[in-house]
Amino acid sequence: MLTETQLQLIKATVPVLKEHGATITAHFYKRMFARHPELQNVFNLTHQKTGAQSRSLAASVLAYAEYLDQPGFLSGMVGRIAHKHASLEVLPEHYPIVGENLLAAIQEVLGEAATPEIIDAWGAAYGILADIMIGAEKSLYQAAPWEGFKAFTVVKKVQESAQIASLHLKPADGAPLAPFKPGQYVSIRIKTDSMPYTQIRQYSLSDAPGGDTLRISVKRELAPETDPTLEAGVLSNILHDHIxxxxxxxxxxxxxxxxxxxxxxxxxxxxxGVGITPLLSMAKAAKESEVHLLQFVMKREDHAFREELQNLQQQNQKVKVTTFYTHLGANDVLGVDCQEMGLITTEKLLRYVPLDADFYYCGPVGFMQAIEGILDDLQVPANRRFFEAFGPTQDFKVGPERELHP
Structure with a gap:
């Protein structure tokens, strides 16, 4: 239990966290991995190189500090992190390691500004958060249809577009498939001789529940042209080229x-883009709702699941699919291959969807920001917005004006 003095000390550190949070969390990861290199088998090392994981942790710590005395506003963030932790098999014994190194990082970065009273307050606050996360993750582990990682056989591999390939998976032991919810993801764990550590990545399940396989659809992550120091996606290229x-x-x-x-x-x-994967599962699983699916791709060769979506629309009159291309190829026909050209705008969105709907969106950062801005302009309430960010969340939008749960 935090004392009122400790609560006010933590609140008072919010401006400092906004200024130095990313530096603290980057130092935290460096410090922790130096002392516990085995944890590199759990964390995404690419996100460590890009700084995305450090920024995500800084954002979550800041959100926790701001709303520590209003935990109801943190439920969405806690739930999202708990599911991600459970998919990585984060265990209760990891929390003391994280806490020790996080408090040390705060002290080492801030120096004398991190008084013993502030460190004690953050130690108490971290203890509360650790208990919350451990409890949430315990519930997820108990409800999981199998424990840890289980061997699955790739029974089918399909090239869906120039950069997306689907893998159809069955339990290697012949056991029946456990159910899942449309929109969920699975973690894939791979270790090769060329990799110093085991790596884990999450991939959305791209088919409806109830089939005889789990289908993941993986985008090949190329090395970014804008930064030659960054490598191509390790696991995505292994899944494309070697599995x-x-x-x-x-x-x-x-x-x-x-x-x-x-x-x-x-x-x-x-x-x-590849944000179609969880949304395709939702579109195929919907039983009662009128569904409006808008798919945004660069060009024809990037148009994954084209025939599958056309068939879905023909088989289910409640499903309406609209495709946007950024670039129209020489042989593409507007109105046949795609219905719209260019980026999403408020006017284009209103042309195809009802405003009194629940909105689910998934895709690259720029796309997600554009959708958020449009929904803000249209005054769509937060409790009718649901989103998935591929990669570490860079901004945990919590608080009374951004609470995601009705």
């Missing part, structure tokens, strides 16, 4: 809170 039908993969039980909720309203699904 074939008949191979086995270590697969974690499905996790994730970004799931379809049919609540008596129309459902709008906004998919940018």
């Amino acid at each position: 074939q039908e008949g191979d086995t993969l270590d697969v974690h039980a499905p996790m994730g809170e970004f799931v379809l909720q049919e609540r008596g309203r129309p459902v709008v699904l906004l998919a940018g």
Whole structure:
């Protein structure tokens, strides 16, 4: 339990966290990995190189500090992190290691400004948060259909577009598939001789529940042209180039809170690029709702699941699919290959979807920001917005004006 003095000390550090948070968290990871290199088997090392994980941790710490005395506003953030932790098999014994190194990083970066009273206050606050996370993750582990990582066989591999390939997975032991919720993801764990550490990545399940396989659809992550120091996605390229039908993969039980909720309203699904994967699962699983799926891709060769979506629309009159291309190829026909050209705007969105809907959106950062801005302009309430960010969340939007849960 925090004392009132400790609470006020933590609140008083919010401006400092805004200024130095990313520096503190970057130092934290460097410090922790130096003392516990085995934890590099759990963390995404690419996100460490780009700084994305440090920024995400800084954002979550800042949100926690701002709303420590109003925990109801933190429920969405806690739930999202708990599912991600559970997909990585984060365990209770990891929390003391994290706490020790985080407090030390605060002290080492801030120096004399981090008084013993401030460190004690943050130690108490971290203890409360650790207990909350451990409890939430325990519930997820107990409800999971299998423990840890389980061997699955790749029974089918399909090239969906120039950069996206689907892997259809069955339990290697022949056990029946456990159910999952449309929109959830699984973790894939891979270790090769060329990699110093085991690496884990999350991939959305791209088909509806109830089939005889789990399907993941993986985008090949190329090295960014803007930064030659960054490498191509390690696991995505292994899955594209080296994993074939008949191979086995270590697969974690499905996790994730970004799931379809049919609540008596129309459902709008906004998919940018590979963000189509969880939304396709939702579109195929919807039983009662009118579904409006808008798919945004660069060009024809990037148009994944084209025939599958056309068939879905023909088979289910409640599903309407609209495709946007950024670039129209020489042989592409507007109105046939795609219905719209260019980027999403408020006017284009209103042309195809009802405003009294629940909105689900997933895609690259720029796309997500554009959708957020449009929904703000249209005054769509936060409790009708659901989103999934691929990669570490850079801005945990919490508080009374951004609470995601109704």
